[in-house]
Amino acid sequence: MLKGSKPSVLSLAERCRNILASNWHGKLSTIKADAHGSKEEIxxxxxxxxxxKGRVYIWVPENDQHDVNAIIDERGSFAVNSPHPGSLATVLRSVGKFPTRVALTGEVIRVSDEKIKLVAETLRETLSAEQKAIKESSNVVSGILNSSNLDSSSRSKNLQELLDSNKSYIPYKFNMSSCSYIDGSGSHQEVDLDAIEASKADPLSRFSIALIDGINQHEARRRALTLFCVTHMNRRAKDAFLLSVDRKGFDVLGKVLGPAAKDGSHEYQWKELRFTLKEEARDIGRFCQQLVEMEKEALDNLSSFSGL
Structure with missing residues (x-):
């Protein structure tokens, strides 16, 4: 890296913030309790x-066991996966890779009665802003998002169900005391809480899952990912999936031609490849614009590569 240049990948703290900001569901664990106190079960x-604003608000169904547990013992843990929609999850499992994830420990604090409406209104305003951004987006953005299965990939649509449901929920605030980043191989790395507090969620994180699914569901854009492997990485690929997106670039899971074996044969192997944007994408529109420019550039350069 040149002196003074910006890193092309996110820090661990930024990755944790992005996973939390892009997903809408996770696994909450509390210590079982009753009127006699805490038990030894989870x-x-x-x-x-x-x-x-960096605060995690969990919505627990009314009369759920978590409700009782948190009153007696506030200690808890919360695990959130980086969502991998559609066929991408199947491919990852087939090659033995797990979703990157965030594991939090801390206290599960029930939101006071006088603040419940405020939390609900905050969620409503957040979703309204996201939906407005999508409606005002360019045709390219709309086209990509429309290719996505929004029932499973739209964060705002899935969270809207909390506000529209006839079921009663109780919001809790999760106060973090530790945070771990877990990569695709299952390796844990402790992340400094001050670093997480100082970092901000990526501007693409709220829409990243719909973006990823939309591109992976679109045949022409999937083909373009394989061309990126050739033109930008000089790696011949016969298949590729978009794995993650952020303001600095994106990661592709490509089925690329591996090194020659002893007998001279080659096999295709799934590899993660990182592509850096020419300039940071400050919003979803700029990301999609640069993606289109890269697609055009790859097609223009295709003739310079042989053996395709």
Whole structure:
């Protein structure tokens, strides 16, 4: 890296913030309890949540076991995966890779009655801003998002169900005391809480899952990813999936031609490849614009590569 140049990848703290900001559900674990106190067992369930200004708000169904547990013992843990929609998850499992994830420990604090409406209104305003940004987006952005299965990839649509549901929920604030980043191989790395507090969620994180799914579902754009492997990495690829996006670039899981074996044969192997944007994408529109420019550039340069 040249002196004074900006890093092309996110820090661990930024990756944690992005995973939390892009997802909407996670696994909450609390210590089982009753009127006689805490037990030695753990109760876990899938819950929805959202993040506002770095604070994690978890929505627990009314009369859920977590409700009782948190009153007696506030200690808890919360695990969130980096969402991998559609066929991407299947491919990752087939090659033995896990979603990157964030594991938090801390206290599960029930939001006071007088602040419940405020938290709900904060969620409503957050979703309204996201939906407005999508409506005002360019045709390219709309085209990519429309290719996505929004029932499973739209963060705002899935969180809107909390506000529209007839089911009663109780919001809790999760106060972090530790944070770990877990990579695709299962390796844990402790992340400094001050670094997380100082970092900001990527501007693309709220839309990243719909973007990833939309591109992976679009045949022409999938083909363009394979061309990126050739033109930018000089790696011949016969398949590729978009793995993650952020303001600095994107990661591709490409099925690329591996090194020659002893008998001279070659096999295709799934590899993660990092592509850096020419300039940081301050919003979803700028990211998609640069992606289109890269697609055009790859097609223009295609003739310079042989053996395709």
């Amino acid at each position: 109760y876990s369930s899938k819950v929805k949540y959202f993040v506002k």
